[in-house]
Amino acid sequence: MSVRFESVPVLDVNTNNIEVLWPSLMKAMDSSTFIAVDTELSGIGTRKTLMAKSVEDRYKGTAENAKTRSVVSLGLSCFKLTHVDTKPKKQAGNMSDDSFVDEHSSTSCHTWNFLVQTYNIMALCQEEYVVEPSSLKFLVEHGFDFNKQYSCGVGYYRGNDKPDLISDKKCLRSVFTALVKTKKPVVFHNALTDLVFLYQNFYASLPSAMSTFIADLTEIFTGGVYDTKYVTDYVHRMPASYLEYVFRKSQRDNVQRYNTERSSVTINILPYPASDTVNYCKCGLPQGSLQGTDPDQETLQAIKEHICLGFAGHGWCSSGDRCSKSHDIDLILDMDHLVQTRKSRKRKRRNRNQQSDNGDSDESQEPVNNQFTKDQFEEFMSKRLGSGEICQHAGCHRAGFDSFMTGFSFAVYISKYGSYKGSLNLDDCGMEAFKNNVYLSGKNMPLTIVKSAFSKTSKDHKEKIKRISEIVKNSDI
Numbered sequence: 001m002s003v004r005f006e007s008v009p010v011l012d013v014n015t016n017n018i019e020v021l022w023p024s025l026m027k028a029m030d031s032s033t034f035i036a037v038d039t040e041l042s043g044i045g046t047r048k049t050l051m052a053k054s055v056e057d058r059y060k061g062t063a064e065n066a067k068t069r070s071v072v073s074l075g076l077s078c079f080k081l082t083h084v085d086t087k088p089k090k091q092a093g094n095m096s097d098d099s100f101v102d103e104h105s106s107t108s109c110h111t112w113n114f115l116v117q118t119y120n121i122m123a124l125c126q127e128e129y130v131v132e133p134s135s136l137k138f139l140v141e142h143g144f145d146f147n148k149q150y151s152c153g154v155g156y157y158r159g160n161d162k163p164d165l166i167s168d169k170k171c172l173r174s175v176f177t178a179l180v181k182t183k184k185p186v187v188f189h190n191a192l193t194d195l196v197f198l199y200q201n202f203y204a205s206l207p208s209a210m211s212t213f214i215a216d217l218t219e220i221f222t223g224g225v226y227d228t229k230y231v232t233d234y235v236h237r238m239p240a241s242y243l244e245y246v247f248r249k250s251q252r253d254n255v256q257r258y259n260t261e262r263s264s265v266t267i268n269i270l271p272y273p274a275s276d277t278v279n280y281c282k283c284g285l286p287q288g289s290l291q292g293t294d295p296d297q298e299t300l301q302a303i304k305e306h307i308c309l310g311f312a313g314h315g316w317c318s319s320g321d322r323c324s325k326s327h328d329i330d331l332i333l334d335m336d337h338l339v340q341t342r343k344s345r346k347r348k349r350r351n352r353n354q355q356s357d358n359g360d361s362d363e364s365q366e367p368v369n370n371q372f373t374k375d376q377f378e379e380f381m382s383k384r385l386g387s388g389e390i391c392q393h394a395g396c397h398r399a400g401f402d403s404f405m406t407g408f409s410f411a412v413y414i415s416k417y418g419s420y421k422g423s424l425n426l427d428d429c430g431m432e433a434f435k436n437n438v439y440l441s442g443k444n445m446p447l448t449i450v451k452s453a454f455s456k457t458s459k460d461h462k463e464k465i466k467r468i469s470e471i472v473k474n475s476d477i
């Protein structure tokens with residue numbers, strides 16, 4: 001594959017094929033540089049819980065939800081950095097695009113090559129659980145097949161290990177155990193909810209205090225936890241930070257970076273034989289973009305009116321499929337780009353006017369090049385229909401595809417903010433500033449996954465991690 005890709009394969013794992021796919025899943029995890037993880041849940045609780053002012057309350061609320069809701073699918077996207085190509089830059093970059101505040105002014109650029117293997121494991125909690133109507137609606141609208149989940153979801157139970165069930169080796173809890181055993185860096189998008197749910201559903205009973213939970217995490221994910229929502233919100237500062245937006249922006253930035261001789265990411269996939277297990281999720285970039293056009297005020301207004309602004313800001317709209325406005329992520333990105341370009345032009349003009357101090361800051365005095373009219377926009381939209389949609393109906397492999405989107409966005413952040421010093425280990429790629437920082441909605445600071453001198457790990461965790469280390473020992477013999 002290349003810097004551009006049209007689709008990505010997601011392997012569907014269920015009770016019928018878990019035995020067969022197990023060795024390749026284990027190998028993909030063991031050989032990866034980092035593993036992106038995503039969960040699809042039967043509910044996440046109320047906004048009041050998720051946005052609670054006190055972070056401790058937020059943890060307690062989410063923990064309560066994790067005990068009553070369930071994981072309906074688990075996505076794992078294994079990214080293996082195979083090699084990095086280095087080539088000298090022809091000339092120092094002089095980029096006009098202000099969305100790239102560049103990282104390192106180096107004289108060479110790198111192509112980071114990743115081999116990507118993505119799995120979607122359908123899960124079925126064996127205990128009673130709550131399904132929230134809004135989550136049900138979301139899952140159904142995205143093509144989730146509940147019949148399939150009940151007939152071939154991989155079963156699991158919550159909380160601590162049940163000694164009589166430990167012998168069942170190829171189950172969901174052992175996938176999580178394998179994830180812990182690999183000691184690889186794990187990457188999430190908005191990590192906190194995922195971490196709390198993973199812990200309660202596949203690991204052990206959650207501790208009551210958040211500090212204990214954090215201490216446990218430092219021993220569970222020894223390769224470090226990364227959160228692409230943290231990088232996006234605190235460092236990259238995009239206008240929005242929901243996963244689809246971040247992924248598409250990363251994908252577009254990556255192509256542009258490649259074309260302008262800056263460091264970029266190339267992904268490679270395995271040549272899977274055609275089967276029901278492999279699903280290709282479409283995610284190619286559409287033909288044409290409004291980036292680089294110069295719409296007048298009226299046209300910009302027409303573009304804005306075409307778009308569902310609720311969806312544009314948060315990636316979610318209560319009307320879902322029935323919304324009369326566009327949820328086209330590329331159009332949303334184009335609009336944000338045009339608005340930003342306009343703002344920075346105004347800023348530059350203001351600065352110039354202040355410098356010349358002639359008091360003339362009337363924008364209408366500036367020559368505006370009306371290259372793009374309302375009619376042209378309508379023509380553009382009629383050509384655009386249907387092209388370049390991101391896997392809207394990923395159906396039962398949504399968690400898998402979401403984990404891929406998370407991993408890819410992270411890979412692009414490595415090429416942008418990281419540095420290559422000859423090693424293929426993530427710890428040597430200059431990403432320390434992002435390690436173990438978890439995004440907290442509405443807070444100025446991230447949650448750091450660091451063990452404090454005052455907090456102890458939990459009893460349940462101590463027992464569990466001991467059992468895991470014994471599994472490692474036994475498998476070495």
Ligand SMILES: [Zn+2]
Nearest residue numbers: 308311317323
């Ligand atoms: Zn809408």
